[in-house]
Amino acid sequence: MGKIVYKPIGIIHSDYKQKEGVPIQGALSKNSRGKVEVFPEYQPGLKDIEGFSHIILLYHFHLSEAYSLLTKTFLDDEEHGIFACRAPRRPNPIGISVVKLKKIVGNTLYITEADIIDGTPLLDIKPYVSKFDVRTNTKDGWLTERLKDNEKHRSDNRFS
Amino acid sequence: MGKIVYKPIGIIHSDYKQKEGVPIQGALSKNSRGKVEVFPEYQPGLKDIEGFSHIILLYHFHLSEAYSLLTKTFLDDEEHGIFACRAPRRPNPIGISVVKLKKIVGNTLYITEADIIDGTPLLDIKPYVSKFDVRTNTKDGWLTERLKDNEKHRSDNRFS
Numbered sequence: 001m002g003k004i005v006y007k008p009i010g011i012i013h014s015d016y017k018q019k020e021g022v023p024i025q026g027a028l029s030k031n032s033r034g035k036v037e038v039f040p041e042y043q044p045g046l047k048d049i050e051g052f053s054h055i056i057l058l059y060h061f062h063l064s065e066a067y068s069l070l071t072k073t074f075l076d077d078e079e080h081g082i083f084a085c086r087a088p089r090r091p092n093p094i095g096i097s098v099v100k101l102k103k104i105v106g107n108t109l110y111i112t113e114a115d116i117i118d119g120t121p122l123l124d125i126k127p128y129v130s131k132f133d134v135r136t137n138t139k140d141g142w143l144t145e146r147l148k149d150n151e152k153h154r155s156d157n158r159f160s
Numbered sequence: 161m162g163k164i165v166y167k168p169i170g171i172i173h174s175d176y177k178q179k180e181g182v183p184i185q186g187a188l189s190k191n192s193r194g195k196v197e198v199f200p201e202y203q204p205g206l207k208d209i210e211g212f213s214h215i216i217l218l219y220h221f222h223l224s225e226a227y228s229l230l231t232k233t234f235l236d237d238e239e240h241g242i243f244a245c246r247a248p249r250r251p252n253p254i255g256i257s258v259v260k261l262k263k264i265v266g267n268t269l270y271i272t273e274a275d276i277i278d279g280t281p282l283l284d285i286k287p288y289v290s291k292f293d294v295r296t297n298t299k300d301g302w303l304t305e306r307l308k309d310n311e312k313h314r315s316d317n318r319f320s
Contacts, residue, residue, distance in 0.1 A: 004220050006164045006252040045229035047241030051301025060164050069205035081207030083285040092166040092283045123252045125243040130298045131307050138290045141211025147291050
């Protein structure tokens with residue numbers, strides 16, 4: 001199978017200027033603000049997005065230079081498979097975040113619950129749809145215990 | 161900003177051999193079965209994934225040859241912005257699906273709730289984590305009314 005080539009459709013702006021200190025997940029950091037700048041040529045694709053309270057951002061982990069199939073995360077000191085965690089150093093370093101859409105001005109989306117480093121290239125935006133995306137009674141594997149005191153968690157420099 | 165190059169890490173197998181008849185979302189088709197074949201070189205990355213009841217698949221809409229910023233979906237006859245819907249003809253044709261993980265044999269994941277065409281190139285697997293991914297009290301925009309009789313919906317040939 002050949003290579004797949006994508007092109008950024010925008011840039012994500014946030015207060016997180018470096019890897020350290022980024023919330024490990026936006027859902028755990030309700031007040032983190034950010035802006036999604038969609039390049040003007042894609043602005044028509046935003047039609048009707050204002051009706052959604054939450055959106056899914058897909059983006060490129062541009063600071064991730066290599067990958068590890070086994071990795072330690074910010075949540076414990078065990079090694080887990082990269083596909084069993086959300087860490088950035090993945091074979092294809094695509095990140096996804098569910099964020100809250102506060103308002104839209106032109107080609108800029110104002111969001112909260114953002115856990116994304118400033119300057120991150122945006123790949124796609126999808127509406128978060130409760131009937132498609134909510135699963136209840138899930139089993140959350142090795143994360144179950146680790147997330148009990150999750151509000152405290154911020155990234156450190158271990159992926160630098 | 162430059163191009164971003166990814167490489168498939170596996171292939172998704174399903175009973176859907178063509179675009180017509182695929183469930184529009186796996187959550188609406190609980191019994192759709194599929195298999196995710198992870199290429200052997202990435203198999204170590206699956207460590208600890210068996211503890212999760214649901215996983216998120218990211219994949220390349222390989223049959224999507226062009227994009228439209230405004231599009232009609234299977235759910236109504238209005239045009240919506242591509243970023244306000246989940247249709248495949250996107251600037252970067254990346255699909256995401258939350259699926260149920262039933263079992264793992266070697267490098268193959270057996271899944272249900274699959275809404276993906278047979279032969280689709282796999283880009284990434286992430287664990288679905290309720291604390292990260294569940295949002296309640298969402299507003300689902302133009303989809304709110306359209307999803308009320310959603311169990312009936314299957315794709316047709318409008319994107320062919």
